[in-house]
Amino acid sequence: MVETMKFDFIKALGMIHLKNLTEINLSQKNENRFFCIDTYTALKNFISKSLDKQSFEKDECIAFAHMVYGWMPTILNDANDEIGTWANDDWVKIKGCLEKARSGENFGVDELKNVMVLTNNSIVGTSKLLHFINPNVYPIYDSRVFHAIRKLAGDKKKTEDSNTVNDENKYLAYVGWVHRVINEDKEGQSLIEMKTQLKEKGFVNDEASNVRVVEVLLYINGKEE
Structure with a gap:
Protein backbone atom coordinates (compact mmCIF):
# COMPACT_ATOMS: atom_id res chain seq x y z
CA MET A 1 0.00 0.00 0.00
CA PHE A 35 -22.90 36.88 10.39
CA CYS A 36 -19.75 38.27 8.79
CA ILE A 37 -20.13 41.97 9.53
CA ASP A 38 -22.86 42.82 12.04
CA THR A 39 -22.20 39.98 14.49
CA TYR A 40 -18.43 40.30 14.10
CA THR A 41 -18.53 44.05 14.74
CA ALA A 42 -20.83 43.66 17.75
CA LEU A 43 -18.51 41.12 19.38
CA LYS A 44 -15.39 43.14 18.64
CA ASN A 45 -16.83 46.42 19.91
CA PHE A 46 -18.32 44.90 23.05
CA ILE A 47 -15.08 43.19 24.07
CA SER A 48 -13.05 46.30 23.22
CA LYS A 49 -15.31 48.57 25.30
CA SER A 50 -15.28 46.11 28.20
CA LEU A 51 -11.50 45.98 28.23
CA ASP A 52 -11.25 49.77 28.06
CA LYS A 53 -12.97 49.93 31.45
CA GLN A 54 -11.09 47.21 33.31
CA SER A 55 -8.50 44.46 33.17
CA PHE A 56 -9.27 40.77 32.77
CA GLU A 57 -11.13 39.18 35.65
CA LYS A 58 -12.50 35.67 36.00
CA ASP A 59 -16.01 36.69 34.88
CA GLU A 60 -14.70 38.45 31.78
CA CYS A 61 -12.54 35.46 30.81
CA ILE A 62 -15.52 33.11 30.99
CA ALA A 63 -17.96 35.51 29.30
CA PHE A 64 -15.64 36.39 26.41
CA ALA A 65 -14.84 32.72 25.77
CA HIS A 66 -18.55 31.86 25.56
CA MET A 67 -19.31 34.87 23.38
CA VAL A 68 -16.75 34.08 20.69
CA TYR A 69 -17.54 30.37 20.92
CA GLY A 70 -21.02 31.31 19.75
CA TRP A 71 -19.51 31.09 16.28
CA MET A 72 -18.64 27.45 16.94
CA PRO A 73 -20.89 24.39 16.44
CA THR A 74 -20.58 23.23 20.07
CA ILE A 75 -20.86 24.86 23.48
CA LEU A 76 -18.11 24.92 26.08
CA ASN A 77 -19.10 21.77 27.97
CA ASP A 78 -15.57 20.62 28.77
CA ALA A 79 -14.49 24.01 30.04
CA ASN A 80 -17.67 24.37 32.10
CA ASP A 81 -16.99 21.07 33.87
CA GLU A 82 -13.43 22.07 34.73
CA ILE A 83 -13.89 25.72 35.71
CA GLY A 84 -15.13 24.85 39.18
CA THR A 85 -11.93 22.95 39.91
CA TRP A 86 -9.52 25.71 38.86
CA ALA A 87 -7.47 27.30 41.61
CA ASN A 88 -6.81 31.02 41.85
CA ASP A 89 -3.29 30.43 40.49
CA ASP A 90 -4.84 28.96 37.33
CA TRP A 91 -6.88 32.11 36.80
CA VAL A 92 -3.88 34.35 37.44
CA LYS A 93 -2.00 32.44 34.73
CA ILE A 94 -4.87 32.66 32.23
CA LYS A 95 -5.49 36.36 32.88
CA GLY A 96 -1.78 37.07 32.51
CA CYS A 97 -1.74 35.38 29.11
CA LEU A 98 -4.79 37.31 27.93
CA GLU A 99 -3.19 40.56 29.07
CA LYS A 100 -0.14 39.61 26.97
CA ALA A 101 -2.40 39.07 23.98
CA ARG A 102 -4.11 42.43 24.49
CA SER A 103 -0.81 44.32 24.75
CA GLY A 104 0.79 42.49 21.81
CA GLU A 105 3.60 41.01 23.90
CA ASN A 106 5.45 37.89 22.81
CA PHE A 107 2.95 35.03 22.81
CA GLY A 108 4.26 31.48 22.53
CA VAL A 109 3.07 27.89 22.79
CA ASP A 110 2.89 27.96 26.60
CA GLU A 111 0.65 31.03 26.62
CA LEU A 112 -1.50 29.54 23.87
CA LYS A 113 -2.00 26.31 25.82
CA ASN A 114 -2.93 28.25 28.93
CA VAL A 115 -5.67 30.12 27.05
CA MET A 116 -6.90 27.00 25.23
CA VAL A 117 -8.29 25.56 28.46
CA LEU A 118 -11.02 28.23 28.19
CA THR A 119 -12.17 26.96 24.79
CA ASN A 120 -12.39 23.16 25.03
CA ASN A 121 -8.68 23.02 24.13
CA SER A 122 -9.66 24.17 20.66
CA ILE A 123 -7.09 26.20 18.74
CA VAL A 124 -9.92 27.46 16.51
CA GLY A 125 -11.90 28.76 19.47
CA THR A 126 -8.76 30.22 21.02
CA SER A 127 -7.84 32.02 17.80
CA LYS A 128 -11.26 33.68 17.81
CA LEU A 129 -10.90 34.75 21.43
CA LEU A 130 -7.43 36.18 20.77
CA HIS A 131 -8.63 37.93 17.61
CA PHE A 132 -11.44 39.78 19.37
CA ILE A 133 -9.07 40.77 22.18
CA ASN A 134 -6.49 42.10 19.70
CA PRO A 135 -7.75 42.09 16.07
CA ASN A 136 -4.61 43.83 14.82
CA VAL A 137 -2.36 40.97 15.89
CA TYR A 138 -4.22 37.64 15.96
Missing part, protein backbone atom coordinates in the same frame (compact mmCIF):
# COMPACT_ATOMS: atom_id res chain seq x y z
CA VAL A 2 1.36 3.42 -1.00
CA GLU A 3 1.71 5.83 1.92
CA THR A 4 -0.03 9.16 1.34
CA MET A 5 2.25 12.17 1.65
CA LYS A 6 1.08 14.46 4.42
CA PHE A 7 0.70 18.15 3.78
CA ASP A 8 3.29 20.30 5.58
CA PHE A 9 1.30 23.38 6.59
CA ILE A 10 4.21 25.32 8.08
CA LYS A 11 6.43 24.67 5.05
CA ALA A 12 3.58 25.74 2.75
CA LEU A 13 3.33 29.11 4.51
CA GLY A 14 6.86 29.89 3.36
CA MET A 15 5.77 29.40 -0.26
CA ILE A 16 2.87 31.85 -0.20
CA HIS A 17 3.25 35.61 -0.63
CA LEU A 18 1.09 38.71 -0.95
CA LYS A 19 0.88 38.25 -4.72
CA ASN A 20 -0.87 34.90 -4.21
CA LEU A 21 -3.56 36.57 -2.12
CA THR A 22 -4.19 39.28 -4.72
CA GLU A 23 -5.01 36.52 -7.22
CA ILE A 24 -7.81 34.99 -5.12
CA ASN A 25 -11.12 35.07 -6.98
CA LEU A 26 -13.59 37.35 -5.21
CA SER A 27 -16.46 36.94 -7.66
CA GLN A 28 -18.86 35.54 -5.07
CA LYS A 29 -21.03 37.83 -3.00
CA ASN A 30 -21.54 37.25 0.70
CA GLU A 31 -25.10 36.11 1.36
CA ASN A 32 -24.75 36.27 5.14
CA ARG A 33 -23.72 39.85 5.86
CA PHE A 34 -25.21 39.73 9.36
CA PRO A 139 -6.03 36.20 12.93
CA ILE A 140 -8.86 33.70 13.20
CA TYR A 141 -7.82 30.19 12.20
CA ASP A 142 -10.02 27.25 11.21
CA SER A 143 -10.25 24.36 8.75
CA ARG A 144 -11.13 26.67 5.85
CA VAL A 145 -8.03 28.78 6.46
CA PHE A 146 -6.00 25.56 6.64
CA HIS A 147 -7.42 24.35 3.32
CA ALA A 148 -6.88 27.76 1.71
CA ILE A 149 -3.18 27.55 2.54
CA ARG A 150 -3.12 24.03 1.14
CA LYS A 151 -4.70 25.20 -2.12
CA LEU A 152 -2.45 28.25 -2.47
CA ALA A 153 0.58 26.00 -1.97
CA GLY A 154 -0.57 23.86 -4.90
CA ASP A 155 -1.82 20.85 -2.95
CA LYS A 156 -5.24 20.22 -4.46
CA LYS A 157 -6.03 17.07 -2.49
CA LYS A 158 -7.07 16.82 1.10
CA THR A 159 -4.03 14.92 2.34
CA GLU A 160 -4.46 15.45 6.05
CA ASP A 161 -7.32 14.95 8.48
CA SER A 162 -8.99 18.17 9.59
CA ASN A 163 -8.16 17.29 13.20
CA THR A 164 -4.56 18.27 12.46
CA VAL A 165 -5.75 21.88 12.29
CA ASN A 166 -5.79 21.84 16.10
CA ASP A 167 -2.05 22.45 16.47
CA GLU A 168 -0.46 25.27 18.46
CA ASN A 169 2.70 25.46 16.35
CA LYS A 170 0.69 25.68 13.13
CA TYR A 171 -1.35 28.56 14.52
CA LEU A 172 1.68 30.52 15.71
CA ALA A 173 3.39 29.96 12.35
CA TYR A 174 0.21 31.20 10.66
CA VAL A 175 0.16 34.34 12.84
CA GLY A 176 3.75 35.09 11.84
CA TRP A 177 2.98 34.44 8.17
CA VAL A 178 -0.02 36.82 8.18
CA HIS A 179 2.17 39.66 9.43
CA ARG A 180 4.92 38.80 6.94
CA VAL A 181 2.42 39.03 4.09
CA ILE A 182 1.07 42.34 5.41
CA ASN A 183 4.61 43.73 5.63
CA GLU A 184 5.24 42.74 2.00
CA ASP A 185 2.73 45.41 1.00
CA LYS A 186 5.19 48.29 1.38
CA GLU A 187 2.83 50.93 0.00
CA GLY A 188 -0.30 49.42 1.55
CA GLN A 189 -2.08 49.61 -1.79
CA SER A 190 -2.70 45.89 -2.30
CA LEU A 191 -4.37 45.51 1.08
CA ILE A 192 -6.50 48.59 0.44
CA GLU A 193 -7.66 47.10 -2.86
CA MET A 194 -8.38 43.71 -1.30
CA LYS A 195 -10.33 45.34 1.53
CA THR A 196 -12.32 47.42 -0.96
CA GLN A 197 -13.29 44.27 -2.87
CA LEU A 198 -14.28 42.48 0.33
CA LYS A 199 -16.39 45.47 1.38
CA GLU A 200 -18.15 45.53 -2.00
CA LYS A 201 -18.96 41.84 -1.64
CA GLY A 202 -20.27 42.28 1.90
CA PHE A 203 -17.56 40.39 3.79
CA VAL A 204 -16.01 43.22 5.85
CA ASN A 205 -16.62 46.84 6.76
CA ASP A 206 -14.38 49.87 7.27
CA GLU A 207 -13.32 48.67 10.72
CA ALA A 208 -11.65 45.49 9.45
CA SER A 209 -7.95 45.34 10.30
CA ASN A 210 -5.35 44.16 7.77
CA VAL A 211 -5.14 40.93 9.75
CA ARG A 212 -8.89 40.45 9.33
CA VAL A 213 -8.67 41.19 5.59
CA VAL A 214 -6.04 38.48 5.04
CA GLU A 215 -7.95 35.96 7.14
CA VAL A 216 -11.27 36.59 5.35
CA LEU A 217 -9.58 36.18 1.97
CA LEU A 218 -8.30 32.80 3.10
CA TYR A 219 -11.69 31.86 4.51
CA ILE A 220 -13.32 32.56 1.15
CA ASN A 221 -10.64 30.66 -0.75
CA GLY A 222 -10.80 27.69 1.62
CA LYS A 223 -14.33 26.67 0.74
CA GLU A 224 -14.48 22.99 -0.18
CA GLU A 225 -15.05 22.44 -3.89
Whole structure:
Protein backbone atom coordinates (compact mmCIF):
# COMPACT_ATOMS: atom_id res chain seq x y z
CA MET A 1 0.00 0.00 0.00
CA VAL A 2 1.36 3.42 -1.00
CA GLU A 3 1.71 5.83 1.92
CA THR A 4 -0.03 9.16 1.34
CA MET A 5 2.25 12.17 1.65
CA LYS A 6 1.08 14.46 4.42
CA PHE A 7 0.70 18.15 3.78
CA ASP A 8 3.29 20.30 5.58
CA PHE A 9 1.30 23.38 6.59
CA ILE A 10 4.21 25.32 8.08
CA LYS A 11 6.43 24.67 5.05
CA ALA A 12 3.58 25.74 2.75
CA LEU A 13 3.33 29.11 4.51
CA GLY A 14 6.86 29.89 3.36
CA MET A 15 5.77 29.40 -0.26
CA ILE A 16 2.87 31.85 -0.20
CA HIS A 17 3.25 35.61 -0.63
CA LEU A 18 1.09 38.71 -0.95
CA LYS A 19 0.88 38.25 -4.72
CA ASN A 20 -0.87 34.90 -4.21
CA LEU A 21 -3.56 36.57 -2.12
CA THR A 22 -4.19 39.28 -4.72
CA GLU A 23 -5.01 36.52 -7.22
CA ILE A 24 -7.81 34.99 -5.12
CA ASN A 25 -11.12 35.07 -6.98
CA LEU A 26 -13.59 37.35 -5.21
CA SER A 27 -16.46 36.94 -7.66
CA GLN A 28 -18.86 35.54 -5.07
CA LYS A 29 -21.03 37.83 -3.00
CA ASN A 30 -21.54 37.25 0.70
CA GLU A 31 -25.10 36.11 1.36
CA ASN A 32 -24.75 36.27 5.14
CA ARG A 33 -23.72 39.85 5.86
CA PHE A 34 -25.21 39.73 9.36
CA PHE A 35 -22.90 36.88 10.39
CA CYS A 36 -19.75 38.27 8.79
CA ILE A 37 -20.13 41.97 9.53
CA ASP A 38 -22.86 42.82 12.04
CA THR A 39 -22.20 39.98 14.49
CA TYR A 40 -18.43 40.30 14.10
CA THR A 41 -18.53 44.05 14.74
CA ALA A 42 -20.83 43.66 17.75
CA LEU A 43 -18.51 41.12 19.38
CA LYS A 44 -15.39 43.14 18.64
CA ASN A 45 -16.83 46.42 19.91
CA PHE A 46 -18.32 44.90 23.05
CA ILE A 47 -15.08 43.19 24.07
CA SER A 48 -13.05 46.30 23.22
CA LYS A 49 -15.31 48.57 25.30
CA SER A 50 -15.28 46.11 28.20
CA LEU A 51 -11.50 45.98 28.23
CA ASP A 52 -11.25 49.77 28.06
CA LYS A 53 -12.97 49.93 31.45
CA GLN A 54 -11.09 47.21 33.31
CA SER A 55 -8.50 44.46 33.17
CA PHE A 56 -9.27 40.77 32.77
CA GLU A 57 -11.13 39.18 35.65
CA LYS A 58 -12.50 35.67 36.00
CA ASP A 59 -16.01 36.69 34.88
CA GLU A 60 -14.70 38.45 31.78
CA CYS A 61 -12.54 35.46 30.81
CA ILE A 62 -15.52 33.11 30.99
CA ALA A 63 -17.96 35.51 29.30
CA PHE A 64 -15.64 36.39 26.41
CA ALA A 65 -14.84 32.72 25.77
CA HIS A 66 -18.55 31.86 25.56
CA MET A 67 -19.31 34.87 23.38
CA VAL A 68 -16.75 34.08 20.69
CA TYR A 69 -17.54 30.37 20.92
CA GLY A 70 -21.02 31.31 19.75
CA TRP A 71 -19.51 31.09 16.28
CA MET A 72 -18.64 27.45 16.94
CA PRO A 73 -20.89 24.39 16.44
CA THR A 74 -20.58 23.23 20.07
CA ILE A 75 -20.86 24.86 23.48
CA LEU A 76 -18.11 24.92 26.08
CA ASN A 77 -19.10 21.77 27.97
CA ASP A 78 -15.57 20.62 28.77
CA ALA A 79 -14.49 24.01 30.04
CA ASN A 80 -17.67 24.37 32.10
CA ASP A 81 -16.99 21.07 33.87
CA GLU A 82 -13.43 22.07 34.73
CA ILE A 83 -13.89 25.72 35.71
CA GLY A 84 -15.13 24.85 39.18
CA THR A 85 -11.93 22.95 39.91
CA TRP A 86 -9.52 25.71 38.86
CA ALA A 87 -7.47 27.30 41.61
CA ASN A 88 -6.81 31.02 41.85
CA ASP A 89 -3.29 30.43 40.49
CA ASP A 90 -4.84 28.96 37.33
CA TRP A 91 -6.88 32.11 36.80
CA VAL A 92 -3.88 34.35 37.44
CA LYS A 93 -2.00 32.44 34.73
CA ILE A 94 -4.87 32.66 32.23
CA LYS A 95 -5.49 36.36 32.88
CA GLY A 96 -1.78 37.07 32.51
CA CYS A 97 -1.74 35.38 29.11
CA LEU A 98 -4.79 37.31 27.93
CA GLU A 99 -3.19 40.56 29.07
CA LYS A 100 -0.14 39.61 26.97
CA ALA A 101 -2.40 39.07 23.98
CA ARG A 102 -4.11 42.43 24.49
CA SER A 103 -0.81 44.32 24.75
CA GLY A 104 0.79 42.49 21.81
CA GLU A 105 3.60 41.01 23.90
CA ASN A 106 5.45 37.89 22.81
CA PHE A 107 2.95 35.03 22.81
CA GLY A 108 4.26 31.48 22.53
CA VAL A 109 3.07 27.89 22.79
CA ASP A 110 2.89 27.96 26.60
CA GLU A 111 0.65 31.03 26.62
CA LEU A 112 -1.50 29.54 23.87
CA LYS A 113 -2.00 26.31 25.82
CA ASN A 114 -2.93 28.25 28.93
CA VAL A 115 -5.67 30.12 27.05
CA MET A 116 -6.90 27.00 25.23
CA VAL A 117 -8.29 25.56 28.46
CA LEU A 118 -11.02 28.23 28.19
CA THR A 119 -12.17 26.96 24.79
CA ASN A 120 -12.39 23.16 25.03
CA ASN A 121 -8.68 23.02 24.13
CA SER A 122 -9.66 24.17 20.66
CA ILE A 123 -7.09 26.20 18.74
CA VAL A 124 -9.92 27.46 16.51
CA GLY A 125 -11.90 28.76 19.47
CA THR A 126 -8.76 30.22 21.02
CA SER A 127 -7.84 32.02 17.80
CA LYS A 128 -11.26 33.68 17.81
CA LEU A 129 -10.90 34.75 21.43
CA LEU A 130 -7.43 36.18 20.77
CA HIS A 131 -8.63 37.93 17.61
CA PHE A 132 -11.44 39.78 19.37
CA ILE A 133 -9.07 40.77 22.18
CA ASN A 134 -6.49 42.10 19.70
CA PRO A 135 -7.75 42.09 16.07
CA ASN A 136 -4.61 43.83 14.82
CA VAL A 137 -2.36 40.97 15.89
CA TYR A 138 -4.22 37.64 15.96
CA PRO A 139 -6.03 36.20 12.93
CA ILE A 140 -8.86 33.70 13.20
CA TYR A 141 -7.82 30.19 12.20
CA ASP A 142 -10.02 27.25 11.21
CA SER A 143 -10.25 24.36 8.75
CA ARG A 144 -11.13 26.67 5.85
CA VAL A 145 -8.03 28.78 6.46
CA PHE A 146 -6.00 25.56 6.64
CA HIS A 147 -7.42 24.35 3.32
CA ALA A 148 -6.88 27.76 1.71
CA ILE A 149 -3.18 27.55 2.54
CA ARG A 150 -3.12 24.03 1.14
CA LYS A 151 -4.70 25.20 -2.12
CA LEU A 152 -2.45 28.25 -2.47
CA ALA A 153 0.58 26.00 -1.97
CA GLY A 154 -0.57 23.86 -4.90
CA ASP A 155 -1.82 20.85 -2.95
CA LYS A 156 -5.24 20.22 -4.46
CA LYS A 157 -6.03 17.07 -2.49
CA LYS A 158 -7.07 16.82 1.10
CA THR A 159 -4.03 14.92 2.34
CA GLU A 160 -4.46 15.45 6.05
CA ASP A 161 -7.32 14.95 8.48
CA SER A 162 -8.99 18.17 9.59
CA ASN A 163 -8.16 17.29 13.20
CA THR A 164 -4.56 18.27 12.46
CA VAL A 165 -5.75 21.88 12.29
CA ASN A 166 -5.79 21.84 16.10
CA ASP A 167 -2.05 22.45 16.47
CA GLU A 168 -0.46 25.27 18.46
CA ASN A 169 2.70 25.46 16.35
CA LYS A 170 0.69 25.68 13.13
CA TYR A 171 -1.35 28.56 14.52
CA LEU A 172 1.68 30.52 15.71
CA ALA A 173 3.39 29.96 12.35
CA TYR A 174 0.21 31.20 10.66
CA VAL A 175 0.16 34.34 12.84
CA GLY A 176 3.75 35.09 11.84
CA TRP A 177 2.98 34.44 8.17
CA VAL A 178 -0.02 36.82 8.18
CA HIS A 179 2.17 39.66 9.43
CA ARG A 180 4.92 38.80 6.94
CA VAL A 181 2.42 39.03 4.09
CA ILE A 182 1.07 42.34 5.41
CA ASN A 183 4.61 43.73 5.63
CA GLU A 184 5.24 42.74 2.00
CA ASP A 185 2.73 45.41 1.00
CA LYS A 186 5.19 48.29 1.38
CA GLU A 187 2.83 50.93 0.00
CA GLY A 188 -0.30 49.42 1.55
CA GLN A 189 -2.08 49.61 -1.79
CA SER A 190 -2.70 45.89 -2.30
CA LEU A 191 -4.37 45.51 1.08
CA ILE A 192 -6.50 48.59 0.44
CA GLU A 193 -7.66 47.10 -2.86
CA MET A 194 -8.38 43.71 -1.30
CA LYS A 195 -10.33 45.34 1.53
CA THR A 196 -12.32 47.42 -0.96
CA GLN A 197 -13.29 44.27 -2.87
CA LEU A 198 -14.28 42.48 0.33
CA LYS A 199 -16.39 45.47 1.38
CA GLU A 200 -18.15 45.53 -2.00
CA LYS A 201 -18.96 41.84 -1.64
CA GLY A 202 -20.27 42.28 1.90
CA PHE A 203 -17.56 40.39 3.79
CA VAL A 204 -16.01 43.22 5.85
CA ASN A 205 -16.62 46.84 6.76
CA ASP A 206 -14.38 49.87 7.27
CA GLU A 207 -13.32 48.67 10.72
CA ALA A 208 -11.65 45.49 9.45
CA SER A 209 -7.95 45.34 10.30
CA ASN A 210 -5.35 44.16 7.77
CA VAL A 211 -5.14 40.93 9.75
CA ARG A 212 -8.89 40.45 9.33
CA VAL A 213 -8.67 41.19 5.59
CA VAL A 214 -6.04 38.48 5.04
CA GLU A 215 -7.95 35.96 7.14
CA VAL A 216 -11.27 36.59 5.35
CA LEU A 217 -9.58 36.18 1.97
CA LEU A 218 -8.30 32.80 3.10
CA TYR A 219 -11.69 31.86 4.51
CA ILE A 220 -13.32 32.56 1.15
CA ASN A 221 -10.64 30.66 -0.75
CA GLY A 222 -10.80 27.69 1.62
CA LYS A 223 -14.33 26.67 0.74
CA GLU A 224 -14.48 22.99 -0.18
CA GLU A 225 -15.05 22.44 -3.89
